Amino acid sequence: MPEADAPPLPIVVALGVFLLLLAGTYMVFHNERSYRDTKAQQIDAQAAILASTVGPALEFDDAKAAQEYVNALASDGGIDEAAVYDATGDLVAGYARSGARPTPPDLARAGHRITSNRILSILPVRRGPSVIGTVYVRSVIEPLSRRLERYAAIGVVFLMAILTFIVLARTQRSLHRKNLELARANEALHAEAGAREKVETALRQSQKMEAIGQLTGGIAHDFNNLLQVISGNLEMLKRRDFALGDDARRMIDAAARGAERASTLTSRLLAFARRQPLAPRSFDVNALVTGMSELLRRVLGEQILVETVLAAGLWRVHADANQLENALVNLVVNARDAMERGGKLTIETANMTLDGAQADAHGMTPGEYVMISVSDTGTGMSRDVQEHAFEPFFTTKGIGKGTGLGLSQVYGYVRQSGGHARIASEAGEGTTIKLYLPRATADVEPAPAARPGAASxxxxxxxxxxxxxxxxxxxxxxxxxxxxxxxxxxxxxxxxxxxxxxxxxxxxxxxxxxxxxxxxxxxxxxxxxxxxxxxxxxxxxxxxxxxxxxxxxxxxxxxxxxxxxxxxxxxxxxxxxxxxxxxxxxxxxxxxxxxxx
Amino acid sequence: MARRKAARPAMRIRALALALATLAGFAQAAPDDPGLEAAVKATYLYKFADYIEWPAGRFSSPADPLTLCVAGSDAITALVDAAAAGRTLQNGRPIAVRHVALAHERDCDILYLAPRREESEQEALREVRGQPVLTVSDGPVVGNLHAVIAFAVVDNRVRFDIDLDAAAQNRLAVSSKLLNLAVRVRPKL
Missing domain, CATH: 3.40.50.2300 (Response regulator)
Structure with missing residues (x-):
């Protein structure tokens, strides 16, 4: 996945880093302040101690003792100046690390003062209500670099925390990415499995139909030869002027009728087995449908409304027109039987161009087709019925009402013509059967059949x-x-x-x-x-x-x-x-x- | 090792501080002038009271004044009186300065023996011995009995010695703050 598509650093992490930085900065400032406050308190305390201890020395003008007290303070490394002044402001005892005289600011202002690098405290020395002197203590604040060194430890901890945050965020982001990829791969796998299952189903179905076709074709072939013998001989029997009684002639006629029906059956079986001879030519399906409308109305009766939606500029197809008529009649009859209480039948035509994927999904070869659909508003078919609908002798009609060959004949014809037939139906929602016939590659009318000549x-x-x-x-x-x-x-x-x-x-x-x-x-x-x-x-x-x-x-x-x-x-x-x-x-x-x- | 290293700078600092203090000099109480010396001593007298603890019950109330008796010349008494005028102890107790003659020192809290007379000093000390009286002598006492505090001049400055034995005899407690300032402290026997 390209980096640009990666989700942005989660806001939570950015916020976390920001808060950490804020907390770190606050801690440093807070530490700094409390350090100064503590330092100031310490210096104040030192000054107070000095003030209270140096009192007697001031009272008795004991500069030496005062100096000893000051020196005791000076042993604290942080204190760089300390001094004791008498009531008139003269220095009694003092210490300055620099070696010069202590440099107190205004002695009259008691209390502590904090400058950038020093804290100083000035306190009066009292004897009862009277002020007998002043003490002055000044301390250096630990240099910033030293303090920063101390903060460095905290800084390192914060840095580690921030780094951890960032690493976590990156890990999480890459995990997220991996998850997405995985989800996508899984989806693709599912889709592929689904598609494969579909193809396998289609393959099984077509293999089944193929097997049934071979079986029926074989049977029909042998039957046709036998029927030829039977019906031919019956015919011969009638033609030859044998002295046959009326009874015998009736029996011959009945046998011949039986043979004829058998012959029709076998021809339909052959149609399903895709072994009927077809006479394909290029023709206009719309014209064919229009020409059949009268016939279809008669088949459907008055209870059923017929609607034809014929596409303009429909391609011509290359197929056997008579067989398409048969197929449409078959479909319309089925539709009628599904709409016993009336309904609407729609015949629709359209041009269809199937690309590879669409064709694969329907077990067809890609290319250009003319689609003819017959829809009814009847009882519809369950999924189970749909699966078997094209098989020969499969029928949902009562015994004696249907042969179960109508749809199989349609299927065989369309397949044989290089097309396909599909059922779309929901139980109770009606049925749509779509026939796809290949577009005629060249709109050439075959030469008219030779007319019988004059020769006798x-x-x-x-x-x-x-x-x-x-x-x-x-x-x-x-x-x-x-x-x-x-x-x-x-x-x-x-x-x-x-x-x-x-x-x-x-x-x-x-x-x-x-x-x-x-x-x-x-x-x-x-x-x-x-x-x-x-x-x-x-x-x-x-x-x-x-x-x-x-x-x-x-x-x-x-x-x-x-x-x-x-x-x-x-x-x-x-x-x-x-x-x-x-x-x-x-x-x-x-x-x-x-x-x- | 570490200790020695740490000690060296500290010692150096202390030496430096001492040198500074010496350089600064404190000529304020220079006792070359006898009049000045007497004046300094006069101011110290009432200040001692802050660092002395008298036996319980010595003072009936905070307003009960501290009696500072001066056994000496009128001039000295006047000096002391002037120094203590308007002053109180740190706890607000008033100060009463009284001139006493030797052997008549009654109801004194502080007895300043000035000027120096060896015989009379011993007599006076004997007189108040065992009584809660802070005895202050004008100089080192010669004799068996010692004053609690004895002025001394060291390096031209007015200082003092403290005799804890004498303080104990008179049932007085001396603050360590004052002891810190003493040139010499004679311990309790």
């Missing part, structure tokens, strides 16, 4: 489609479906066999491949190799979930065609038809035709 799909139907699928059930269904749609089909179960099939039949016009393939080559790599051999070859991917092979950070590469399982035959037909009708496909076809003899 029928022209192209003679070109075989290469189906690469490791799951036998799915493969069987796809082959059967495409065959039924009239497409010639070649089949492979992995990358290597697919390439062999491609080499064997140069007329292949479309590669339809699963992304997850066994062996050395996944679907993406297969497509790359195939396009290297047949430049411009149209490719349609399918997946039970989209992993990084084509979905970078959960977002589809531009121009990549993907159909997610489970799909219906109708979906498949539409996609295949659209691809074959596209400009790119036709360019490929015409080049291929030209190349063909």
């Amino acid at each position: 799909a029928a022209d192209l139907q003679d070109r075989p489609i290469l189906v690469v699928e490791d799951d036998e059930g799915v493969r069987t269904f796809v082959v059967a479906g495409l065959t039924e749609l009239g497409y010639p089909v070649r089949v492979a179960h992995d990358g290597a066999s697919a390439l062999r099939a491609l080499d064997a039949d140069a007329a292949i016009g479309l590669l339809f491949t699963d992304i997850g393939l066994p062996g050395a080559m996944n679907g993406r790599e297969l497509a790359d190799e195939a396009m290297r051999r047949l430049p411009g070859l149209p490719v349609l991917f399918t997946t039970a979930y989209a992993r990084d092979t084509i979905v970078h950070h959960g977002r589809l590469d531009a121009g990549v065609e993907l159909i997610t399982k489970p799909f219906t035959l109708h979906d498949l037909a539409a996609r295949v038809e659209r691809i074959l009708a596209s400009e790119a496909a036709r360019a490929f076809w015409s080049r291929d035709h030209a190349a063909a003899p």
Whole structure:
């Protein structure tokens, strides 16, 4: 700590030193005064003794005796002059250390006098009422230097006291400083511990979510393949003109509906697991919210007031707009369920720039985000509920009322989009859920999707489609479906066999491949190799979930065609038809035709 | 060692003081002049009374005067009378001066035997012996009986000797202050 910041010498100490000095000075003065007083008393006493003893000598004119008395006085080292005078003022006996005659002042003035370095006393010698003479005694006051020497001892004591005071003060000040430093360090330690705890909590939470995500993702993947087989075959069953009774058709429809619901469930699980394919683009959130207002009002009903606070100059975001709509609907539904007796729902948007510290506190990466918050005035959430709110299948709603997937889907979507979701809630005080979506780096609208061309799909139907699928059930269904749609089909179960099939039949016009393939080559790599051999070859991917092979950070590469399982035959037909009708496909076809003899 | 060192300056100072006193000289009571000597003696007489203690009951009251008897010439009596005129003792007791003839010295507190006559002195002393009378002789007494106080001239100055034996015989106590001033003190036998 710099010296300038040190607390000033405590006033108490300064005061103490001052008082000590004052006391010291007073003691010296007092000593000096009492010394002089005592000395004066002594001299007066000496004079009185002389006066009383010298009386007879004066009466009987015995100068010798008087001189003896004076000499007796002179043996006192302090007395430098002493004398006896008769009634007429003539010297009878005297002593002066200087050797000269004693030099008394006015003899008529009895009493003692104190000068700077002498004390003298003059007393009349009486015989009854008459004055028969005068005595005069003078003493030197101990020289100042001698007295100061005596005071020096006191001075040293005072000096020591003052020094002790100062040392104590300094010690105390440095102690105070050390204490402050310690307190500061302690504070910093606490803050750091708090921050670390927060980060650890966030880490644990994210690890938990990650684990749950992997689990659900894995389950959903397998489920999608199974559902594909079930729903596909049910569809085939209906399409083929089997002689089925009405009962059988109803049962098939019921099974298909079940499969469809299962498919919805798995897609939501995938959304939470951040493994749903997203089609991000740059868009204006305010426009999206405004466009949804009618829908939201319908969802909320009349008891709930809706307010939108949309920031002016809001940045565009880069995300999947449809999924954001889904997310908002999910949030609004939750808000409605929390406000059974009515209330107010507020949707707010704002630009947020998070610096390192802010981002760390929320487990996010620093940068620019668009915040979309949905607040309600409902029942709110306890801390415990908040901790689990984003987990799949966690619900506070009654059985049959909610799936427990709404918030987890929102969470998965936002995370997959490179953003974050946060809950702020107090039980009884309502809930605010904030979504942060990253700002679009470039406001570029993706090129409009290629419109189906004029060329009839029928022209192209003679070109075989290469189906690469490791799951036998799915493969069987796809082959059967495409065959039924009239497409010639070649089949492979992995990358290597697919390439062999491609080499064997140069007329292949479309590669339809699963992304997850066994062996050395996944679907993406297969497509790359195939396009290297047949430049411009149209490719349609399918997946039970989209992993990084084509979905970078959960977002589809531009121009990549993907159909997610489970799909219906109708979906498949539409996609295949659209691809074959596209400009790119036709360019490929015409080049291929030209190349063909 | 230390004592000797301390003593030396003191001795020197005393020697110096003595020298000074001698230099200063006190010619005041120079007895070269017989008239002056008699006058000095006359003033001393009543002053002695302050330093003498008579037996209890000698004076009935503070106003009871001290009787100073002069056995001598009229001239001397006149001198003494003049010296004591208007004077009292330190305790305020009045002084009465009386001229007495030898052998008629009654009711005296102080008996001044002047001038000197050896035979009559002895007779007078014998007369008052055992009585509370302060006897003062004009000079050293020759004979068996001594006066309590005897004037003497030392270095041309009027001084006196004190005979404590004589004082004791007359039941008188002499103050040590007076003894200090005496040239010689004859102790009690």
